Amino acid sequence: xxxxxxxxxxxxxxxxxxxxxxxxxxxxxxxxxxxxxxxxxxxxxxxxxxxxxxxxxxxxxxxxxxxxxxxxxxxxxxxxxxxxxxxxxxxxxxxxxxxxxxxxxxxxxxxxxxxxxxxxxxxxxxxxxxxxxx
Amino acid sequence: xxxxxxxxxxxxxxxxxxxxxxxxxxxxxxxxxxxxxxxxxxxxxxxxxxxxxxxxxxxxxxxxxxxxxxxxxxxxxxxxxxxxxxxxxxxxxxxxxxxxxxxxxxxxxxxxxxxxxxxxxxxxxxxxxxxxxxxxxxxxxxxxxxxxxxxxxxxxxxxxxxxxxxxxxxxxxxxxxxxxxxxxxxxxxxxxxxxxxxxxxxxxxxxxxxxxxxxxxxxxxxxxxxxxxxxxxxxxxxxxxxxxxxxxxxxxxxxxxxxxxxxxxxxxxxxxxxxxxxxxxxxxxxxxxxxxxxxxxxxxxxxxxxxxxxxxxxxxxxxxxxxxxxxxxxxxxxxxxxxxxxxxxxxxxxxxxxxxxxxxxxxxxxxxxxxxxxxxxxxxxxxxxxxxxxxxxxxxxxxxxxxxxxxxxxxxxxxxxxxxxxxxxxxxxxxxxxxxxxxxxxxxxxxxxxxxxxxxxxxxxxxxxxxxxxxxxxxxxxxxxxxxxxxxxxxxxxxxxxxxxxxxxxxxxxxxxxxxxxx
Numbered sequence: 001x002x003x004x005x006x007x008x009x010x011x012x013x014x015x016x017x018x019x020x021x022x023x024x025x026x027x028x029x030x031x032x033x034x035x036x037x038x039x040x041x042x043x044x045x046x047x048x049x050x051x052x053x054x055x056x057x058x059x060x061x062x063x064x065x066x067x068x069x070x071x072x073x074x075x076x077x078x079x080x081x082x083x084x085x086x087x088x089x090x091x092x093x094x095x096x097x098x099x100x101x102x103x104x105x106x107x108x109x110x111x112x113x114x115x116x117x118x119x120x121x122x123x124x125x126x127x128x129x130x131x132x133x134x
Numbered sequence: 135x136x137x138x139x140x141x142x143x144x145x146x147x148x149x150x151x152x153x154x155x156x157x158x159x160x161x162x163x164x165x166x167x168x169x170x171x172x173x174x175x176x177x178x179x180x181x182x183x184x185x186x187x188x189x190x191x192x193x194x195x196x197x198x199x200x201x202x203x204x205x206x207x208x209x210x211x212x213x214x215x216x217x218x219x220x221x222x223x224x225x226x227x228x229x230x231x232x233x234x235x236x237x238x239x240x241x242x243x244x245x246x247x248x249x250x251x252x253x254x255x256x257x258x259x260x261x262x263x264x265x266x267x268x269x270x271x272x273x274x275x276x277x278x279x280x281x282x283x284x285x286x287x288x289x290x291x292x293x294x295x296x297x298x299x300x301x302x303x304x305x306x307x308x309x310x311x312x313x314x315x316x317x318x319x320x321x322x323x324x325x326x327x328x329x330x331x332x333x334x335x336x337x338x339x340x341x342x343x344x345x346x347x348x349x350x351x352x353x354x355x356x357x358x359x360x361x362x363x364x365x366x367x368x369x370x371x372x373x374x375x376x377x378x379x380x381x382x383x384x385x386x387x388x389x390x391x392x393x394x395x396x397x398x399x400x401x402x403x404x405x406x407x408x409x410x411x412x413x414x415x416x417x418x419x420x421x422x423x424x425x426x427x428x429x430x431x432x433x434x435x436x437x438x439x440x441x442x443x444x445x446x447x448x449x450x451x452x453x454x455x456x457x458x459x460x461x462x463x464x465x466x467x468x469x470x471x472x473x474x475x476x477x478x479x480x481x482x483x484x485x486x487x488x489x490x491x492x493x494x495x496x497x498x499x500x501x502x503x504x505x506x507x508x509x510x511x512x513x514x515x516x517x518x519x520x521x522x523x524x525x526x527x528x529x530x531x532x533x534x535x536x537x538x539x540x541x542x543x544x545x546x547x548x549x550x551x552x553x554x555x556x557x558x559x560x561x562x563x564x565x566x567x568x569x570x571x572x573x574x575x576x577x578x579x580x581x582x583x584x585x586x587x588x589x590x591x592x593x594x595x596x597x598x599x600x601x602x603x604x605x606x607x608x609x610x611x612x613x614x615x616x617x618x619x620x621x622x623x624x625x626x627x628x629x630x631x632x633x634x635x636x637x638x639x640x641x642x643x644x645x646x647x648x649x650x651x652x653x
Contacts, residue, residue, distance in 0.1 A: 033644065042647055046561075049234040056234075057385070060227045064381050067220065067367050068374035075366035081354035083365045089219040090423065092227075097419045099230045100412045107408055115648050122650075 032122045041114050048106055052099050059092055142462055143444060143453055144293045149466030151292070157329075157474045158306055164321045165314035172315035175507045176653075178514060179246040179489050180399040181317040183653070187406040189324060191413020194397050196323030197482040198414070199330060199421055201475045202283050202541070207422070208455075209448025211429020212441050215356070215364030218429050220371060222422035224381060228388025229418065233411040236389045236553075239560045241398045241407040242645055242652040248395045248552060249494045252559045255638035256567040258503065262494045264574040268551030269392040269494070271578060272544050273487040274528075276391075277480060277521075279540035281529030284476040290445055291453060291469045297530055303473075304526035307481045311488065311518045316400060319481045326471075326478040331417060333471045334424040337452070340459035341431030349427065355434045364433065379613035380542065386616060387545030390552030393486035404649050431455050484525065488517035539590040542610050546585065550577030550615035558623050560646065563639040569627030577619030584611035 066073055074085035172178050185193065203225065211218030244250035249265035281300055288299035310318045345351035356364050371377045388394065398407045432441060432451035435458050444450040453472070457465040492514035497505045505513075555573045558565045585591055587606035592598060608614070645651045 038644075038647070042643065045647065053231055053234045056227060056230045060223070060385065061378065061381060063223070064371060064377045065374060067371035068377055071367050071371075075362075080350040081357065081365075082350065083216070083362070085216055085366050086219075086353070089216070089223060089426075092223050093419045093422060096226050096230050097415050100233050100415045103230075103233060104408055104412045107405075112405065119648055119650065 032124065034118055034121050037114070037118055037121075041111070041118065044114075045111060048103065052103055056096065056099055059095060063088070063092060141444070141454060141457055142465065143291060143450060143457065146293055147462065147466050147469065149463055150469040151466075153466050153470035154473050157325075157470055161318075161322050161325060161474075161477075162306075162309060164325070165310050165318040168314035168318035168321065171317055172313070173511070175246070175493075175510050175514075177317065178315035178511050179396070179485075179493065181315070181320050183400060183402050184317075185320055185400040187401055187409030188413055189320070190397060190401050190406065190410035191417060192327045193320045193323040193400075194394065194410060194414035195417035195421070196325075196327030196330070196478050197393060197397060198418060199327065199475065200280060200283075200479045201287055201472050202279070204330065204334070204421075204425065204475060205287060205449045205452055205472060206447070207425045208428045208432060208452040209441065209445070209450070211426055212432040212436070212451035213438055213448040214368060214370070215360070215430075215433070216366055217368050217370035219422075219426050220367065222425065224384045225388075226415070226418055226422060227381075228385050229411060229415040231385055232389035232394075233408065233415070235557060236395070236560075237398055237407045237411050238404040239646045240395060240556070241401070241404045242647075242649050243560070243642065244399060245653050246396065246399055246489055246493045248390075248392060248556055249490070252555050252570055253498070254559065255635045255642050256559070256565075256570055256632070258498050260567055260571050262498045264571045265552070265555065266490050266494045266499075268390075268547060268555075268574050268578050269490040270487060271582070272390070272392055272548045272552065273483050273490070275540040275547070276393075276544040277483045277487070277525050278528050278532055279537050279544070280476065280480050280483065281525050282532045282535065282537045284473075284480070285529055285533065287449060287476070288473060290450060291472065296533055300526055300529040303476055303480060304522050304529070307477055307484060307525075308519060308522035310477070310481045311485045311522075312515055316396075316485060319478075319485050320397075320400060322474075322481055323478045326474045327417065329471045330475055331421060331424075333468055334421065334428060336464075337431070337456055337459065337468070338424050338427045340464075341427060341435065341455070344431075344435060344459070352427070352430055352434065356430050359434060360438065364430075375607075375613065376609050379608045380610040382616055383542065383545040383549045383610050383612035385549075386553045387547075387549035387612070390548030390556065391544075392490060392548075392552070393482040396486050396489060397482075399653070403652065425452075428452055428455060431459070435459065480525065484518060484521050487521045488514045491517040491521075536595050539585065539595065542590065543581065543585050546581040546610055546612045546615060547578055549612050550581045550619045552577075554616065554619040554623055558620070558627075562627070563636055564627050564631060565623065566627040566630055566632035566635055568630035568632075569623045569625070572626030573619045573623030576622035577615055580615035580618050581611050584608075584614060 074083060074088060076084045078084040078087055171182065176182055207218050207222055210221055240248060240251055243254050249262055252265050253261040284303050285296040285300040288294050289296045310322055353365055401407050401410055429451060432455040436454045441448055441451045441454060444454065453465055453468055456468040492510050496513045497510045551574045554577060555570050584606045587604060588609055588611065589604040590609045592604040
């Protein structure tokens, strides 16, 4: 089985045994892992994810509650032959797509770079070990 | 217009049969090409992880946009107006949630199925058995609903006998999956998505041309004929608890559908997985905007009375509109696209079911991880044939039955049995094997048990046995079954902790967030 460090950055094509049972190699601590940086990465990832999830939940369930209790709000004429309900409905559809765009934008701009930096520090300390285990 | 309306719908139509044969011939050609690239397990289950983010986005959309949502939602809009849009929105909002919570961890931690993720640091056997139950139940209910729907739709459109339609769908779908594995399935889904989005776009173009390319004119014409009520929400959401419960099933169920989750393993890495949800959400959003316009187009240009004369549920609204706006030729094309749509969705479901059997049950439970890859692929192929035959048999057995609840049930099981265990295994260090089994068991049992006792099955399917009112008031069980599954997962993990699994959490986190060691 390949070592962890070798597959880093180029995941994908290799065929390996099922992920468990773990080999001692995988069990090994990552002495070079910058714990503080890694913890910050995980925290940032879930802060962004959970905020975006909360926004989506609030919009959708807010819409449902308006439909259930104040349907009349969406029956108001909104000009152009439409009721307010139509732009609101389309707005939710567009917002759902836009939120996925926001996440991709954030992940491409911030997350991926941070991952590369953390992996780079791990590599500098492990090239020797990687060669020995390979 | 309404009284002398005549249509070729329901008669064997040479053009649509021609288009359909063209599609089948072309996709079988793709399958032949894919067959040589579908030998190893990673090729058969995951297309060799060679699919790009954009391609996977299209394939995800093709996997998700069923004939039921194309014909059904267009019909709902045509007959009920605005309420159809509420329905579409429900089926869309699960996608962003899946991206934010599940997509990347799933890709980094798993190999072929979502059970790989749950079993990552827990005990293989109990987890694989439990997760397979959740997976196979979701696939089975979704598949039955699709097969029964396909039989009736093809019968309505081509006048082909129901049984023959189900058989054709079954045979072609088995051919795709058996010989071409995930690679062929992916391309069938991509081709179908392009045809469906293209066909629907052309139909919308035809509709808007009638109204000087002004949607406002279309809405005005609809309101002039059927009253302002078609432009505003009607009675679809009357009970807030029902709406909340169904909303939860749709919101979190999407992130627990095995055939959708499996598609994330076809891309090379987590970045591509994330990108593919972005594209998929965009395509599905666009599709729902199109179906809304198509529905209103059918309402005004075909007429509600004509639509309900062909099918009370409104399923023929889109084909009728195609005929009115583009003639028999366009009808033939749209009918063939609807047929292709059914094929792509059932192929994805069958592949997910076969993978669950071969990878989770056969390789990791029956053979305890000692089988080789060739055995596993051989078992997956056998399971494909068995599932295909079963799907045809069930499709015929459920002919004429009310199966509308099955899609809602599939989403409820996905949201209650699959999603909580998946999320807890990713996020919670102290999640244990016992907790996972409790969570999956509770979610699946409550989802199925409560839906039987709900008005959806108790009243609509069983016709109130012993003259009793439905013992469970909500139409969808997710409001109860989803929180219960989380609670059971927590309780089980607290009662029987697993120090081993806790220890491995640090290593899981590194693979999850950095992609280090991912397949």
